[in-house]
Amino acid sequence: MRGPAELADALPYLMGFYPDDSIVLVALHGERGRFGGRVRLGIPKDTTQWPYIADQLAECLVSAAEQRGERPAGMLVFVCQEPEQGESGQDVKQRLRPLAQRLRTACGALDVPVLEALCLSNGRYWSYCCPDFRCCPAEGTPMVMPGTSVMAAAAAYAGMQVRGSLKDMEARLTPRTGPRAADQVKALDAAAAALLPRMLQEDGSAVVRRDTIDRAAAMIHRFRKDTPAGSNKARDACDDALITDAEAAQLILGLQDRVARDRAAEWMDGPSAAPALRLWRALARRCAGGYIEHSVAPLTLAGWVAWATEDEPSARVALSRALSLDPDYVFARLLHEGINDGLDPEPLRSCLRGERAERAAAERPDPGTTPDGERPLQGRPTAADRPSGPRGTTRPAGRPAGTRAKGRTGRNGDRSRR
Secondary structure, three states: OOOHHHHHHHHHHHHOOEOOOEEEEEEEEOOOOEEEEEEEEEOOOOHHHHHHHHHHHHHHHHHHHHHOOOOOOEEEEEEEOOOOOOOOHHHHHHHOHHHHHHHHHHHHHOOOOEEEEEEEEOOEEEEOOOOOOOOOOOOOEEOOOOOOOHHHHHHHHHOOOOOOEHHHHHHOOOOOOOHHHHHHHHHHHHHHHHHHHHHOOHHHHHHHHHHHHHHHHHHHHHHHHOOOOOOHHHHHHHHHHOOOHHHHHHHHHHOOOHHHHHHHOOOOOHHHHHHHHHHHHHHHHOOOHHHHHHHHHHHHHHHHHHHHOOOHHHHHHHHHHHHHHOOOOHHHHHHHHHHHOOOOOHHHHHHHHHHHHHHHHHHOOOOOOOOOOOOOOOOOOOOOOOOOOOOOOOOOOOOOOOOOOOOOOOHHHOOOOO
8 A cells, every 4th residue: 555545445445344433453564564453443432431442452453463473563543434414524533533643642652653544534534644735635535436446456356345334234233123123022022922931941942942943944945045136225125024023033032042043053154054144134133122132142143154154244243243232142252252363163164064963863763773763673583584595595586496497488489598
């Protein structure tokens, strides 16, 4: 990158989405400033939290780089926020200046200089480091059109994809509101009254667990047969129409069982992965009203499938939302730490495949058993079980000893073997 314009254009490609309403720190390594780790956090509305947040973000990124054995040589700072009503982009830049300055001093206290600090707002960017108004005017500099820069071409060649803005990605996981939400809450109340007493019983919980997995498998098959097209909003609307309020309620309540959730996590690769991800997103959108915390399970499953299918930005968004609702949810926390540590999801995928294979083998009936599951008595074979021919002979069974086979009758009475 050769200047602030290219840095501003590169940010969505570095993150996989446009991080609106966010603080982003990007570590730089080596003499040529190779991009390294990055960390993102929403901008706190409470300005008194800014010093603490700045210190924590800088410490987090530097310590993570040191654990990998390479301390950052420099840092890039981005603050991204759209104007509120009555504001301009320049107003946003001035309002966020204390936050950017605090981020610069926090990095400097760790002996990591900030080489550039940019504010991105309303399609323009401003530099907090450059005092020259000839290259960084007070009204800001327009950003290049998406997809028209050299960075966009390089990202397309490398297979990097920008999945829209952070708000668009979060909207796909946000519970519905309005009259449809009220109908879903009624269905959730009815499902809770019917399922929770059974889930608290040892015998009933196994039945509910099995029913939940069967329903999820049927839903995934339904989603797989009907693949929508169009924008993300249009596809999500089609997915919402594929599942009724009662079906969604039963699945949401059933997935609160840890074992059922772990079984559902096995749909993470192959042709079932994409429809499973659509289903978990749809269920997260159905956790309306007071059931919003029930969305942690489908959000975690959505994050897991996204990570397993190499969609790390979507995985981060889903898991971050799950942890914002329940910071102590172990499965989500472990997955989030695995992504942050740069781990490969394949060992977990292999483990889940192994468990699925073991369970299938255990449920498969023994070929030596009768239909009712009992193994027949092992005694001397009966007459019906014995071969009809004498031992050691190759003569086909059923032919009396000492007889000759009759040849086929051919043309003109010829009885020779053919």
